[in-house]
Amino acid sequence: MNKSPFISKTKYIAGIQCHKLLWHYYNAKEEFQEVDAGTQSLFDQGHLVGEYAKKRYPTGIEVSEDIIAFEKVIEQSKQLISKRLPLFEAAFRYKNAYARADILNPAGRKAWEIIEVKSSTQVKDIHLYDLSLQWYTYKGTGLEIKRCYLLHINNEYVRKGEIDPGKLFALEDITSDVKILLPEVEGRLEKMIKVIAAKKYPKIEIGLHCNDPYECPLQEKCFDYLPRHNPLTLYYFKGEKAFSLINDGVTDILKFDDSITLSAKQKIQIQSLRSKREYVNKEGIQSFLNKLAYPLYYLDFETIGTAIPLFDHVKPYQQIPFQFSLHIQASPKSKLEHIGYLAEGKDDPRPELLKLLKKHLGMKGSIVTYNASFEKDKLNKACEAFPAYREWNRKIQARIVDLLDPFKAFYYYNYKQEGSASIKSVLPVLTGKGYDGMEIADGGTASNEYLRVTYGEGVTEKERKTVRKYLEEYCELDTMAMVKIVEKLIKISNGKVDYS
Ligand code: SF4
Structure with missing residues (x-):
């Protein structure tokens, strides 16, 4: 371990969360789980948000991209201070604290304000700790800090044409809340230094x-x-x-x-x-099945939701459906029909998706989804943006049935579900089949992979096609799983399966 470690804002935040976590940052980082694709996607989005934030300060100077050579960055930051221009990632060190503000903005003749950019849509407590370390560090090096702000995503922003960085963000003055934390910073840092220097990590209970x-x-x-x-x-x-x-x-x-x-x-x-047996409430299952009216339409969406809206009339983080799978069963004995849609190209997928749904969802029959509030909400939002579908949507919403309901109500429960009513837990226990072996096996990965191969750079055509095939397989399995689950529920309610 470094004899005189720096505590950067990331480490300080880790130390606020847990001293055991902090100790590992300095002494055993190899024990950290690898960053998964979902977290990586959040990092990437954060980076993009940072780039848009800088556009609000056109005269701003990038201090240095070279994070490793921190002494050089500190030196360069000191030199640039005299220019009295917004500085991006200016780095300063005071005692054991090391901080790089996203934006250090001149305020008046001598003072500065700290602007921290976040991809969140509101101020969180942890941001205050983050800013308190920065303020402490800059003040310690002799800078006069007047105010500090959080520049976060404005969730009321609606994209119209090019992204407008002036409206994409909300600037919140958090000076007074950060000032309350300032007196604690030095003491916290001292404790953290002791933790880092210890031979063994502190014993901390999970919680x-x-x-x-x-x-x-x-x-x-x-x-x-x-x-x-x-x-x-x-x-x-x-x-x-x-x-x-x-x-x-x-x-x-x-x-x-x-x-x-x-x-x-x-x-x-x-x-x-305890009994290693299923629990079955046949009346409950029957009451759910009574809600189903043929033809049955098993529907599932996959969605994307980015901090920077990709399309017009979309807010930050609004979930946009880019894919659906639809299995149709006209009557209990009839063959299944499958229709899938996966958006091609970079345009807003909703017009084509709505057109196809309107064509295939018919005028009557239940639309079966798993966790219906998700599909209902995506349809509502899409039809708000494309008003020609509003009346159709009103009728569609009334036909949606939630297959999660009987499992949420515990009309059926198998100890192998381990307390989960999700489709991923229910499918294997009812049918013996599951998502194992799928290249894409969850909605988060589906979303990230679609974004990557559709909007990312350096993706070959071969890879794009392969990922699209995986996406189609995954979404189709979601609706096929619902078909199989309903089949099994019917058998249970008919007494053809002995579960009691
Ligand atoms: S106790 Fe919790 S927060 Fe602390 S290191 Fe373990 S998992 Fe992380």
């Missing part, structure tokens, strides 16, 4: 902080001792209660005693696990 403010990259290591059926796997039990039991040594839900208050569903989960 809510493992996901707050960020998902900790050491979870695999820290959660490793938990048995498979631990309190975190209990349906809607996550949170303080689960961690408090775990840290009191109650790590196995099979060892819960009567003093622990559980909901009816949680009791079913434990009972099913």
Whole structure:
């Protein structure tokens, strides 16, 4: 370990989250889980957001891209200060603190204001800690800091033509909140230095902080001792209660005693696990099946939602459907028909998607989705943007049925679901088939891969085609899974499967 380590804002934030995490940053970073594609995509979006933020300050100077040679960057920052122009990533060191402000903006004749750019749509507590370290560092080096701001994404912005950096962001003055934290910075840094210098990491219990403010990259290591059926796997039990039991040594839900208050569903989960049997409420299943009217339309969307809207009439992070899979079953005995759509090109996929849906969803029959609020919302938003479909959408919405309902209600529960009602958990236990072996096996990856091969650079045509094939396979499996689940529910309700 470095004898005189710097604590940058990333490390300071890590130290605010957990001292054990901080220790690993300096002493055993190799133990961190690899950054997954979803996190990488967030980093990439953050970088793009940063680029748009800089456009608000056209006279701004990029101090240096070379993060490794920090002494050089510090030197260059000192020299550029005299220019009295906005500086991007100006770096300063004071004692053990090292900070690079996204934007250091001149205020009046001598002072400066710190502007931190974030991809979030609001100020979060962790941003205040971040800014307090920056303020402390700059002030320590002799800069006069007047105010500090968070420049975050304005979620009311609607793209019309070219992105307008003036409207894409909201500038919030957080000076007074950051000032409250300033007196704590030095003490926190001193404690952090001691943690970093220790031979062994501090003993810290797992808890809510493992996901707050960020998902900790050491979870695999820290959660490793938990048995498979631990309190975190209990349906809607996550949170303080689960961690408090775990840290009191109650790590196995099979060892819960009567003093622990559980909901009816949680009791079913434990009972099913204990007996290794499914729980079936045939009346409940029948009541769900009674809602289904043929023809059945099994529908699933995949979506993208970017911080910088890709199309006109779209807000930041608005989820835009780019793909659907539709399995149609005209009657209980008829063959399945499949229709898939995956947007080609870089234009807004919604006009074509809506046109095809209108063509194929017919005038009557249930539209079966899994977690219907998602599909309902995407349709509503798409039809708001394309008003010609509003009346059609009103009728479509009334036909949507949620296949998640019987599982959320625990009309069927299998201990192998491990407290989850998601389609990925339900499909294998009901049909013996699952998503294993799929190149794309979750919505997040589908979204990232579509963005990458559609809008990214350096993707070959061969790779693009391959990824599109994977996307088609994945989305089709989602609707086929729903078909199979409904088939199984029908068999259970008919008493053809002995589950009791
Ligand atoms: S998983 Fe939790 S306890 Fe472990 S290092 Fe991360 S935040 Fe700390």
